[in-house]
Amino acid sequence: MPGFEIFSKEEQKEVYDVLETGVLFRYGFDNVRNGHYKAKSFEDELSKKLNVKYCHLCSSGTAALSIALASSGIGAGDEVIVPPFTFIATIESVINAGAIPVFSDIDETLCLDPKLIEQKISNKTKAVIVVHMCGSMAYIDEIKKVCDKHNLILIEDSCQAVGASYKGKSLGSFGDAGCFSFDPVKTITCGEGGAIITDNEQIYKNAFAYADHGHDHIGNDRGLEGHPILGVNYRICELNAAVGLAQLRKLDWIIDKQRKTKKMIKDALSNCKNVRFRNIPDEQGDSATFLSFFLPDEDKTREISKKLSAAGVDSCFYWYDNNWHYLKKWSHLKQFQSPAKLAIQMFDNCPDYNKTQIKVSDDIMKKTLSMLIKLSWSEEQINERIKNMTSALDF
Numbered sequence: 001m002p003g004f005e006i007f008s009k010e011e012q013k014e015v016y017d018v019l020e021t022g023v024l025f026r027y028g029f030d031n032v033r034n035g036h037y038k039a040k041s042f043e044d045e046l047s048k049k050l051n052v053k054y055c056h057l058c059s060s061g062t063a064a065l066s067i068a069l070a071s072s073g074i075g076a077g078d079e080v081i082v083p084p085f086t087f088i089a090t091i092e093s094v095i096n097a098g099a100i101p102v103f104s105d106i107d108e109t110l111c112l113d114p115k116l117i118e119q120k121i122s123n124k125t126k127a128v129i130v131v132h133m134c135g136s137m138a139y140i141d142e143i144k145k146v147c148d149k150h151n152l153i154l155i156e157d158s159c160q161a162v163g164a165s166y167k168g169k170s171l172g173s174f175g176d177a178g179c180f181s182f183d184p185v186k187t188i189t190c191g192e193g194g195a196i197i198t199d200n201e202q203i204y205k206n207a208f209a210y211a212d213h214g215h216d217h218i219g220n221d222r223g224l225e226g227h228p229i230l231g232v233n234y235r236i237c238e239l240n241a242a243v244g245l246a247q248l249r250k251l252d253w254i255i256d257k258q259r260k261t262k263k264m265i266k267d268a269l270s271n272c273k274n275v276r277f278r279n280i281p282d283e284q285g286d287s288a289t290f291l292s293f294f295l296p297d298e299d300k301t302r303e304i305s306k307k308l309s310a311a312g313v314d315s316c317f318y319w320y321d322n323n324w325h326y327l328k329k330w331s332h333l334k335q336f337q338s339p340a341k342l343a344i345q346m347f348d349n350c351p352d353y354n355k356t357q358i359k360v361s362d363d364i365m366k367k368t369l370s371m372l373i374k375l376s377w378s379e380e381q382i383n384e385r386i387k388n389m390t391s392a393l394d395f
């Protein structure tokens with residue numbers, strides 16, 4: 001996920017447009033902004049690219065998730081089904097909504113298993129958040145079927161998967177709302193930023209107002225705008241939007257390059273008899289930000305993980321031990337460590353997360369390694385990497 005790897009003339013030009021006028025606010029100042037609406041332009045271009053009706057750019061991926069939850073009516077005491085393998089932000093957004101995360105196991109796509117979701121549905125369940133982890137997809141059509149059957153809202157956390165698709169349809173566009181992150185380690189970056197996409201007009205209207213204190217943005221005088229709902233401030237700054245706009249225009253190139261690099265490495269590793277690859281339901285739609293693979297067991301995976309780093313193969317992650325990405329290590333969640341009492345602790349249906357069973361996910365994550373695919377690698381470096389990887393993985 002190379003957002004941080006690229007910052008060049010195009011980004012500078014877009015930012016300079018904004019600096020020239022000094023209009024950093026995305027709304028208003030029409031007569032002095034010299035025609036530059038970077039946030040609005042980003043939204044128009046992203047919605048066109050992903051073939052959705054609406055897009056709202058905001059301050060982060062976490063903000064996008066919070067906006068999506070609030071805008072689709074998820075709040076206090078509602079249960080939301082989530083995977084245990086994600087970035088903690090998915091869970092934080094549910095908790096901050098006053099809603100209750102309920103964990104359901106993943107399958108070898110490294111995303112929610114559609115077959116296991118039904119077991120987790122209760123009369124309090126309102127939504128499912130599927131996370132398309134590491135740039136590739138869940139069986140999103142199957143998950144959508146489960147949600148439709150049980151009348152549940154489907155939110156796609158596509159923060160790591162901008163530009164990926166399933167059977168030709170963009171990830172993020174299957175559910176009621178899709179969320180993206182443009183923080184510096186994602187595929188493209190705004191510096192900090194995020195977006196929500198939807199085809200649902202009401203969700204969009206809610207999002208548009210909710211992300212800016214509930215304002216309706218009618219008229220040019222902030223003091224006289226109406227505020228039909230309560231909201232928060234999750235606005236993006238024009239400077240951040242400008243960076244994102246330049247990066248968005250490079251997205252196709254980025255994905256194309258990642259796919260080529262990933263294919264070279266994957267083809268070479270396919271000769272290693274003890275390596276199995278992550279299940280990718282539609283390989284053509286993979287954004288190829290990571291190459292994820294399974295080794296025979298936990299001990300072997302730990303051993304190979306060490307071997308790879310000793311051989312100079314960097315950017316490999318053993319998520320099972322990672323503090324950020326897997327429930328096993330989220331002691332702050334398990335103990336509700338927070339500066340203030342959390343709303344979910346007030347509800348009878350608040351789970352004890354120390355007791356959450358995620359055996360299926362454990363069995364998968366124990367033997368999973370993922371390698372980040374970088375844009376900056378030269379062909380020489382890729383070949384060197386392949387050489388070192390195949391020798392470490394030949395056992």
Ligand SMILES: *Cc1c(COP(=O)(O)O)cnc(C)c1O
Pocket residue numbers: 059060061062063086087089090131157159160180181182183193194
């Ligand atoms: C990065 C990320 C987020 C949060 O995005 P921020 O822009 O950093 O707030 C949420 N979910 C997943 C899966 C992510 O990888």
